[in-house]
Amino acid sequence: MKTGQGAAFLPIGVAMGISIGTAIGVATDNLAMGLSLGVAIGAGLGVALMGAANAKAAKKDGSDGGSGVISDGGGRSKDADAGDSGSDGGGDGGGGGGD
Numbered sequence: 001m002k003t004g005q006g007a008a009f010l011p012i013g014v015a016m017g018i019s020i021g022t023a024i025g026v027a028t029d030n031l032a033m034g035l036s037l038g039v040a041i042g043a044g045l046g047v048a049l050m051g052a053a054n055a056k057a058a059k060k061d062g063s064d065g066g067s068g069v070i071s072d073g074g075g076r077s078k079d080a081d082a083g084d085s086g087s088d089g090g091g092d093g094g095g096g097g098g099d
Contacts, residue, residue, distance in 0.1 A: 017042015
C-alpha cells in the first residue's frame with residue numbers, strides 16, 4: 001500500500017462537512033456556528049474514511065494492519081495496581097486527592 005493513498009479522504013471529508021455546516025448555518029441563521037461544526041464533523045468524517053480505507057487495504061494485502069497489542073491507554077498493568085492502597089484512583093499522574 002502506498003503511504004499517502006488514504007490521505008485524500010481528509011480534504012474530501014472536510015469539504016463535505018463545510019457544505020453540510022453551511023447549510024445548517026444558513027438554516028439556523030448562524031453561519032459561524034454552522035461552519036465550525038461543519039469543519040469539525042468533516043475532519044472526523046475524513047479521518048474515519050481514511051481509517052476505513054487503510055483497513056480495507058491492509059485486509060486486501062493480508063496483513064492485520066497492526067501489532068495486535070490492544071491497550072486501554074492507562075499506562076499501567078493490572079499487576080501494578082494490586083496492593084496499591086495509597087492510589088488516587090488513576091494511573092495518569094493527575095493527582096486527584098488531597099486535603
